[in-house]
Structure formats: C-alpha cells, structure tokens
Amino acid sequence: MSSPNAPRLTLDGLDLAALLCSRVCHDVISPVGAIVNGLEVLEDDDDESMRVFALELIGKSARQASARLKFARIAFGAAGSAGASIDLADAENVAKGMFSDEKTKLAWSAPQALFPKNKVKLLLNLVMIATSAIPRGGLIDVTVSGDGEAPTLVLTAKGSHARIPPHVEELMAGSPESGTVDAHAILPFYAGLVAQAAAMDVRFAIEGDEVTITASPTVIATPAEAGEEDSGTALA
Helix, strand or coil: CCCCCCCCCCCCHHHHHHHHHHHHHHHHHHHHHHHHHHHHHHHHCCCHHHHHHHHHHHHHHHHHHHHHHHHHHHHCCCCCCCCCEEEHHHHHHHHHHHCCCCCEEEEEECCCCEEEHHHHHHHHHHHHHHHHHCCCCEEEEEEEECCCCCCEEEEEEECCCCCCCCCHHHHHCCCCCCCCCCCCCHHHHHHHHHHHHCCEEEEEEEECCEEEEEEEECCCCCHHHHCCCCCCCCEC
C-alpha cells in the first residue's frame, strides 16, 4: 500500500472521461454482443427450440444491458445538475438490478431519503468494489445510517475466498504504485475522487471470509492533531 503522504496522481480530464467510457463499454459489450448473437440465430435458424433459446437469450441480455446502463448513469454520470440530490430508493433499484441474474446477492438497509449526489455515487461505486472482494460470489450487505450531510455507509461482503481487492486502497488514495491508472483500475480510482469530493473517508477491514468497507465523514484534524501520525487506514 502507498504511503498516506504519497503525491496524488492527477489525471487529465480527457483521460478520466476516456477511461470511464471504457469501463462502461466493458460492462455492456457482453450482453449487447449476446443480443446480436440471438438475433443472428433468429435470422438463420428455423428450428423452433433454437428460436425459443434465442428469444430467451435476447430477453435476458437486454435486461442486463439496461440494468448496467441505469447503474452507470448514476454511479458515473452527472445524474442532474451540480449540487443535486438522489433518492436512495433509486440507488437501491439500480444496484439490485445489477445482481438480478448473478451469483452475488444484495441486501439493502437505508432510509427513504434524498442524499447529496456525490455520497450516493460513492455508495454505488463501493458496491462494485465490494463485488470484487468476493470473486466467488456471496452476499453484500449495505447499511446506510445518519442523514445526508453526515452519513455512515457500511458494506459487508461475505463469501468464500473474500479478500480486500488488490491495490484498491492505494488506488482510492490516488497513489497507485505503478504511477498510472488503466481502464481496469479506473473504478476504485474514481471512487477515491468521489469520496474526496463528498468529504468522506473510506476504510477497509477483513476478518475471515468477510470484508467490511466503511465510509464516514472526513474528520478535520485540529492543529495539535495535524502533526500526529494517523494509525488508521483512511482513504478519501
């Protein structure tokens, strides 16, 4: 993990936009490709069983592509003007849509309320990071407490071979060991930028097959504390 005093990597705006676009395309290209394959079967095959299979494939893949685009619109997109709020119920719906056909299940406990845009974007990006913490699937338990100005976000990922995703802490801190960020690593890097904009600290912990990600409001150190070394692992 990088030092907390390491300089933060700054990406050019065009590079950041390009990497985020690459991430979104990566997420939707598979279901869109499956839709194309299903349409080709309908055009070329008269076997009724194959046509039924193709229609099922098209329907499932269209739902997956739609769910991933709806998720990306909030997690990566503007989702309204600057300073806008987002309903946590909408965040829950797009998050659960991502897992409707997956081996990972999502549990969600949050107030019915409008939260500041960047805090909701951070929550959704942390959901995706939690997914990579349990590569063999399992359960992600999301709990949101407090109000929109000072919330606490706790995500618990439980599953076989759970681990804190490689390099995620240094990427969220904006100080990747390689000194660069590619499309594969852009999500945690972007999540770190959103956490910083939302004035939230993110911490990771692991015990057995359970990874806990906690995001809470950034604590501004007093002058006396500023010179003391922080013994925790806080990422913003």
